[in-house]
Amino acid sequence: MSDSSQFLLAIEFAGTGAHPSSWRRDDSRAEDLFVARYWVDLVGSADRAGVDLAFLPDDFGVASTGSEVRGRLEAVGIAARLSAATSRIGLVPTATVTHTEPFHLAKAIQTIDHTTAGRAGWEVAVTENSEATRLFGRKETQQDTASLWAEAHEAAEVTARLWDSWEDDAEIRDVATGRFIDRDKLHYIDFTGEYFSVKGPSITPRSPQGQPLVAATVDGEESFEFAVARADLVRIRVKSAEEAAALAVRLRDAAGSRPIRVLLDVDVLLAADEDAAVAALATLDGWTGQTYTPDTVFYRGGPDGLRELIESLQGVDGVTLRPLALASTVHRLVDDVLPALRPTAAPTRGTLRERLGLGLPANRYVTSN
Numbered sequence: 459m460s461d462s463s464q465f466l467l468a469i470e471f472a473g474t475g476a477h478p479s480s481w482r483r484d485d486s487r488a489e490d491l492f493v494a495r496y497w498v499d500l501v502g503s504a505d506r507a508g509v510d511l512a513f514l515p516d517d518f519g520v521a522s523t524g525s526e527v528r529g530r531l532e533a534v535g536i537a538a539r540l541s542a543a544t545s546r547i548g549l550v551p552t553a554t555v556t557h558t559e560p561f562h563l564a565k566a567i568q569t570i571d572h573t574t575a576g577r578a579g580w581e582v583a584v585t586e587n588s589e590a591t592r593l594f595g596r597k598e599t600q601q602d603t604a605s606l607w608a609e610a611h612e613a614a615e616v617t618a619r620l621w622d623s624w625e626d627d628a629e630i631r632d633v634a635t636g637r638f639i640d641r642d643k644l645h646y647i648d649f650t651g652e653y654f655s656v657k658g659p660s661i662t663p664r665s666p667q668g669q670p671l672v673a674a675t676v677d678g679e680e681s682f683e684f685a686v687a688r689a690d691l692v693r694i695r696v697k698s699a700e701e702a703a704a705l706a707v708r709l710r711d712a713a714g715s716r717p718i719r720v721l722l723d724v725d726v727l728l729a730a731d732e733d734a735a736v737a738a739l740a741t742l743d744g745w746t747g748q749t750y751t752p753d754t755v756f757y758r759g760g761p762d763g764l765r766e767l768i769e770s771l772q773g774v775d776g777v778t779l780r781p782l783a784l785a786s787t788v789h790r791l792v793d794d795v796l797p798a799l800r801p802t803a804a805p806t807r808g809t810l811r812e813r814l815g816l817g818l819p820a821n822r823y824v825t826s827n
Contacts, residue, residue, distance in 0.1 A: 465775070483786070498540065514536050538573070564660060568620075623823065625824055691719050698755065704773075728764060750782070
């Protein structure tokens with residue numbers, strides 16, 4: 459593993475956990491899922507323990523089986539609430555571009571970047587949910603995967619242009635003359651593509667990171683192409699550390715000179731030891747009547763084994779831990795794993811982009827003299 463100060467630690471905060479029966483556990487706090495305190499408690503404790511990133515998943519679907527929790531709070535809204543309750547951790551909500559307008563997504567993420575002083579990200583996602591297509595009513599036909607990701611490319615391009623549409627010093631706030639902005643430093647983006655036609659500028663001033671971090675999960679060739687072209691943070695799901703290292707090389711080669719950070723998703727069920735974790739998983743599977751089948755590296759056991767797994771990883775820039783049982787796993791991570799990995803939570807210095815070594819991007823509309 460690379461220097462622990464550089465190796466990124468992220469947690470995906472998904473409902474009561476990745477396992478569909480996690481809400482049935484006595485310690486799940488399922489009754490609090492729609493209360494802000496649930497998210498403040500869990501993400502706040504991760505923030506204080508030194509976790510770098512909080513991924514907040516979201517989609518347009520609603521669970522339809524009796525073994526799952528139905529409904530969720532909207533991820534961007536959760537991130538907005540957390541912006542005032544955290545001080546260091548990067549907040550990366552998922553916002554699906556299918557059926558939504560990039561103008562609204564751009565200003566929402568940019569606003570969170572302002573309220574967090576530069577700790578915002580955005581995980582781009584698409585959806586093939588036919589029910590969502592019908593309910594939104596914007597499209598007459600269902601899109602295939604290639605079309606969905608082509609639309610995502612356009613949405614990301616529009617968003618990036620909107621984020622650049624205000625120069626860094628466009629706000630002058632001159633009380634004496636009554637001028638708030640220098641209008642010569644606002645730029646119309648005038649974008650026309652296959653899926654969107656958008657004219658700028660944004661209604662939100664350029665935020666601390668200039669361009670909040672863009673994330674994407676690679677689960678096919680279309681998402682791979684999107685990630686290497688658009689993402690700063692690339693999440694991967696493979697079954698072994700060796701596969702992760704090989705895919706990371708392929709991603710970096712394809713991205714060329716554009717810097718990216720590759721994070722391996724790891725499904726986690728933490729308990730006091732391996733026997734207790736195996737028993738806990740058997741209970742969860744018994745409630746669903748199905749064996750949990752992970753799509754990535756899977757760890758079930760005690761804290762020491764997880765720490766050893768993380769420290770053994772090579773070739774990736776970090777991990778995204780996906781707890782099967784969220785509340786209990788976060789508490790064990792904070793109490794028993796992170797103190798060894800992060801003896802002292804690093805103080806906040808600069809924006810999330812700067813802390814990850816990505817720097818402040820140049821504004822495409824600013825011409826040098």
